[in-house]
Amino acid sequence: MKGRDALREILTSGLSPEPAAAETAPKRATAGAIKAMNLGLQRLSKDAEEARQLRAELDQAERVVELAASLIDASIVADRIADATDPDFAQLRASVAEHGQQVPILVRPHPDAPGRYQAAYGHRRLRAAAELGRPVRAIVRALSDRDLVIAQGKENNERRDLSFIERALFAARLDERGFDRPTIQAALGVDAPELSRLLSVTNAVSAELIRAIGPAPKIGRPRWLALVDLLGEAGAGQKVQDVLGSGAFRNAASDQRFGLVLTSLQAKGKATPSETLRLRDGRMVARIERTGRSLRLTSDVPAFRAYLEARLPELVREFEAAQPEAGAAGNAPSGRR
Incomplete structure (x- = not known):
């Protein structure tokens, strides 16, 4: 018998089977604890790895930053008609003054001016912050020209705060800059027939008249198309000029200015040479x-x-x-x- 076996026999001799059985239980308990500990460590390791992945994703994700309003230029294509009487902007400015800018704007690094940016959307928020002397909360994203105008158009479509004529002008300006029809349709969220209708209005109504009338937020497509028909009648140009020069026109809100022009063109009778x-x-x-x-x-x-x-x-x-x-x-x- 080997010495190790002899020692084991000496140590175990005279002991009853019960203690031997009792000795087995702690060993099993210890093995279970170790297994549980290993599983716990594996879970911790997995959680740590997921946390590292999450941190990496957050590091790569877009962040909202504060930029000086003076560093941000307008989009390459304007989508609004300036209107000094716009009550919505006054409300927005007051809200930003009281509660701060709640929704960030989207900008891209300026492709031609290092250190500057171009706004894709959020121009009124940008204007409000600039007038209040506050920095602008913005998301900075690398965008191509196509990506920029599509993001700009989709934001306006979702917020539904562009009037019909502003959408028509936006389409015309995109067309003038050489964007293809699929891109313009994607930016405006319209099909080909609707895009044709939008462009038909801007082709028939002069930019001067559109700027004079303003955004006309409550005037939809049917009334603009009616105006297009009336502008083709004899003497329409003089009637329009007479209205534009009147004090009533200058003092009216945008929707009312549209109404004055439309009413003047609907009036029948021989025009007086003027x-x-x-x-x-x-x-x-x-x-x-x-x-x-x-x-x-x-x-x-x-x-x-x-x-x-x-x-x-x-x-x-x-x-x-x-x-x-x-x-x-x-x-x-x-x-x-």
């Missing part, structure tokens, strides 16, 4: 209407009316002095306006 008097900056100050042998000058500009009234006596004297015979002065006009 001539518009404008300042160098394009503002109309008076209108001359000729009917038969008479002439009528009207103005709804208070300052011009006051100036004209003050000058009338002098104009009469100048006219009188210019007559070749004194008797002709008796035929001088009475100063009718």
Whole structure:
């Protein structure tokens, strides 16, 4: 018998089987604990690996950063019509002032100006922050021109805060910049027939008239198409110019301005030959209407009316002095306006 076996026999001799059985239980318990510990360590290792993966994903994910508003330029394609009377912007500005900017804008690094950015969407939030002197909360994403305009269009589609004519202008500007029709359709979320209708409006209505009317948020496609039809009638251009130069038009909100233009074009009857008097900056100050042998000058500009009234006596004297015979002065006009 080997020494090891002899030692085992000596140690185990005289012991009952019960203690031997009792000795087996702790060994089994210890093995179970070790197995449980190993499983626990495996789970911890797996959790640690998942945590490392999550940290890596977060490091690569887009983050909301704060940028100086002065570093951000507008998109390559404008999607809004500036309107000084826009009440929604006033509400947005007040909200940002009170509660801060809740929704970040999307920008890309400027492709031509290192250190600067271009906005894809969120231009009103950008404007509000700039006016309040606050930094802008933004997501910075590398975007191609195509990606930028599609993101810009989809944001507007989801928020549904672009009017019909703004969408039409956006489509026209994308078309002018050479984007293909599938890209324009994706940006606006429209099919080919609807895109054709949008472009037909901007082809028929001048950019000057659209800017003068403004975004007209409550005016939809049917009324714009009706305006397109009326603009093709004889004398429509003069009627439009007369409306644009009126004080009522300048003081009206955007939807009302559209209504004034549409109503003027719907009015039937023979148009009175007229001539518009404008300042160098394009503002109309008076209108001359000729009917038969008479002439009528009207103005709804208070300052011009006051100036004209003050000058009338002098104009009469100048006219009188210019007559070749004194008797002709008796035929001088009475100063009718």
